[in-house]
Amino acid sequence: MAGEYDTAITVFSPDGRLFQVEYAQEAVKKGSTAVGVRGKNIVVLGVEKKAVAVLQEDRTVRKICVLDDHVAMAFAGLTADARVLMHRARIECQSHRLNVEDPVTIEYITRYIADLQQKYTQGRGRRPFGLSTLIVGFDYDGTPRLYSTDPSGTYHEWKANAIGRQAKTVREYLEKAYTETIYESTHESIKLCIRALLEVVQSGSKNVEIAVMVRHKPLKTLSSDEVEKYIAEIEKENEIEAEKKKQAKQLGGTTTTTTTPSLTTQTSKKE
Amino acid sequence: MVESIIGIRGKDFVLLAQDANTTKYGILNMKFDTNRLFKLSEHCAMLAAGEPGDVVQFAEYVGKNIQLYKMINGIELSPYACANFTRHEMATSLRSRNSFLANVIVGGFSTNERDQERAQLYSIDYLGAMISANVVAHGFCQFFALAIGDRLWKEDL
Numbered sequence: 101m102a103g104e105y106d107t108a109i110t111v112f113s114p115d116g117r118l119f120q121v122e123y124a125q126e127a128v129k130k131g132s133t134a135v136g137v138r139g140k141n142i143v144v145l146g147v148e149k150k151a152v153a154v155l156q157e158d159r160t161v162r163k164i165c166v167l168d169d170h171v172a173m174a175f176a177g178l179t180a181d182a183r184v185l186m187h188r189a190r191i192e193c194q195s196h197r198l199n200v201e202d203p204v205t206i207e208y209i210t211r212y213i214a215d216l217q218q219k220y221t222q223g224r225g226r227r228p229f230g231l232s233t234l235i236v237g238f239d240y241d242g243t244p245r246l247y248s249t250d251p252s253g254t255y256h257e258w259k260a261n262a263i264g265r266q267a268k269t270v271r272e273y274l275e276k277a278y279t280e281t282i283y284e285s286t287h288e289s290i291k292l293c294i295r296a297l298l299e300v301v302q303s304g305s306k307n308v309e310i311a312v313m314v315r316h317k318p319l320k321t322l323s324s325d326e327v328e329k330y331i332a333e334i335e336k337e338n339e340i341e342a343e344k345k346k347q348a349k350q351l352g353g354t355t356t357t358t359t360t361p362s363l364t365t366q367t368s369k370k371e
Numbered sequence: 372m373v374e375s376i377i378g379i380r381g382k383d384f385v386l387l388a389q390d391a392n393t394t395k396y397g398i399l400n401m402k403f404d405t406n407r408l409f410k411l412s413e414h415c416a417m418l419a420a421g422e423p424g425d426v427v428q429f430a431e432y433v434g435k436n437i438q439l440y441k442m443i444n445g446i447e448l449s450p451y452a453c454a455n456f457t458r459h460e461m462a463t464s465l466r467s468r469n470s471f472l473a474n475v476i477v478g479g480f481s482t483n484e485r486d487q488e489r490a491q492l493y494s495i496d497y498l499g500a501m502i503s504a505n506v507v508a509h510g511f512c513q514f515f516a517l518a519i520g521d522r523l524w525k526e527d528l
Contacts, residue, residue: 166442187443190439190443191439194435194436194438194439194442197435197438198431198435
């Protein structure tokens, strides 16, 4: 049934679905994971760095890109589509500055990108963009923002989100782990982003790329040494947690053995 | 012609100067906070003088395109590249319906260490003619500034 209705993307299927859009979302699920976290004074983007071929220069693989001095974007899905979308977004950022003398708000540029993605789901027989994006930055008034778009052209604001491969697992982890304390601290926000990525990526600074943006400063990519430091801290915390759990389990074991003797004493008393 | 802009090149700097922050309309001062200096990038700026609307429109247009280049390519254009881009835009617009009556000076310090001359200064007039010189000026002051420059400019300022 799906085959008949997905050749012309302008057409709905009988049960009200746009199959090309759903297929595009499948393409997104194949892309490497990207995580975004919004703190009170910081926004963090983390991406999985897929292993490159031996002869390939790995610095040419850029999944986190700046759109303007105060906006950055990470994506999951078709890299070539992302390049086109990024180019349009960058032009729009400057165009906006030229026309209204103000930098774009993060919502504005997200809406622009989402509108572009939506346009290709309606008419002219072109396929949708096969990517979801995470857009972070600070508005002119200093508010940090994190938005996410998807191939259908919808966008939402998030406190923390993941896209791409195993995004659901990462998002569930974020839902459990995101707290008010993390929101308040820049250090903890960065750690949360790395933790979330490490849920689905092998541990090691060469498998993740983290970029942070602080108010009024341009995007900064963390060096592999800095990432290693965070990972070491996370692993230490994990060890402490594991120790605590082990001890709690042991303590729980001894209490059960003491209750059994008291039971026998009671029965003898009764007698 | 009434508005004056001057640029002077030194050993490792360029100096850009504009006259008073006023825009005149005949004998009246219309505006007291006119800024003729426009930042193109971190190490390059443009002075523009001429028709007030054209000046701002042209300078801001060039400025935002220089920024766009930086966003897309990740590096700043050198003052030489900025000046050539400006000249090209001026020349193209001249041969179209919308020309700009603006004389500009583009100057800056190139961040590219391999450049021979890193302090770069260019003058572009409203017809799209570009020259590179140690002292450049537009407006009535050019009659004085260029003459003084000829006499007194020296190497390693």
